[in-house]
Amino acid sequence: MQGSQEVVVLRYGHRPGRDDRMTTHVGLTARALGADRVVLPDNATQAAETVADITDRFGGPFEIEQTDSQAAVVRNWDGPVAHLTMYGLPIQDVEGEIRVAVDTDPLLVVVGGEKVPFELYEHADWNVGVTNQPHSEVAGLAVFLDRFFEGRELSQEWSDADRTVVPKATGKKVVSSDDSGDDGA
Numbered sequence: 001m002q003g004s005q006e007v008v009v010l011r012y013g014h015r016p017g018r019d020d021r022m023t024t025h026v027g028l029t030a031r032a033l034g035a036d037r038v039v040l041p042d043n044a045t046q047a048a049e050t051v052a053d054i055t056d057r058f059g060g061p062f063e064i065e066q067t068d069s070q071a072a073v074v075r076n077w078d079g080p081v082a083h084l085t086m087y088g089l090p091i092q093d094v095e096g097e098i099r100v101a102v103d104t105d106p107l108l109v110v111v112g113g114e115k116v117p118f119e120l121y122e123h124a125d126w127n128v129g130v131t132n133q134p135h136s137e138v139a140g141l142a143v144f145l146d147r148f149f150e151g152r153e154l155s156q157e158w159s160d161a162d163r164t165v166v167p168k169a170t171g172k173k174v175v176s177s178d179d180s181g182d183d184g185a
């Protein structure tokens with residue numbers, strides 16, 4: 001997010017077909033809630049295309065990458081690593097120290113799929129639980145980013161959007177960058 005150190009979300013693991021929607025939502029949530037970049041597995045091309053399409057239409061800056069080795073991304077990361085897991089330390093206990101660490105270095109936030117290798121727990125600087133109850137990577141990521149940015153991400157500005165949603169109490173209003181008219185999408 002503008003004005004803060006880089007935050008990158010890594011989706012660790014993807015089962016084509018079964019995880020398509022979840023992986024797409026990891027990318028969309030990363031974008032909407034202040035991350036600068038998402039790294040998706042190379043077998044998640046459909047999800048990567050959807051997130052890229054939304055970024056083209058609704059704005060950025062936001063980068064989408066794919067990797068053939070999620071383990072290598074973690075291993076070679078030049079900065080702190082936070083791994084979201086129901087077994088980790090409560091987010092409310094560690095968010096402060098993560099924020100301090102990220103003041104100088106880019107943060108990698110790792111969210112799993114079915115199961116992640118145990119080395120990830122050992123490699124992470126923090127294993128972070130958003131509650132210690134099982135739920136979803138999308139929910140965990142959303143709460144993590146909101147706590148990390150202390151809510152500032154909710155009012156971030158978007159650049160190069162084709163269209164902008166105008167908030168309304170009732171109904172839908174979308175303004176196109178070209179003609180400032182409603183395009184209904």
Ligand SMILES: C[S@@+](CC[C@H](N)C(=O)[O-])C[C@H]1O[C@@H](n2cnc3c(N)ncnc32)[C@H](O)[C@@H]1O
Nearest residue numbers: 084085086111112129130131133135136137140
């Ligand atoms: C289907 S869950 C797998 C649950 C897994 N047993 C675990 O370690 O959290 C997929 C992903 O959701 C995220 N997740 C699930 N529950 C979470 C929680 N309470 N706190 C943080 N992340 C969670 C983790 O990133 C996990 O890898």
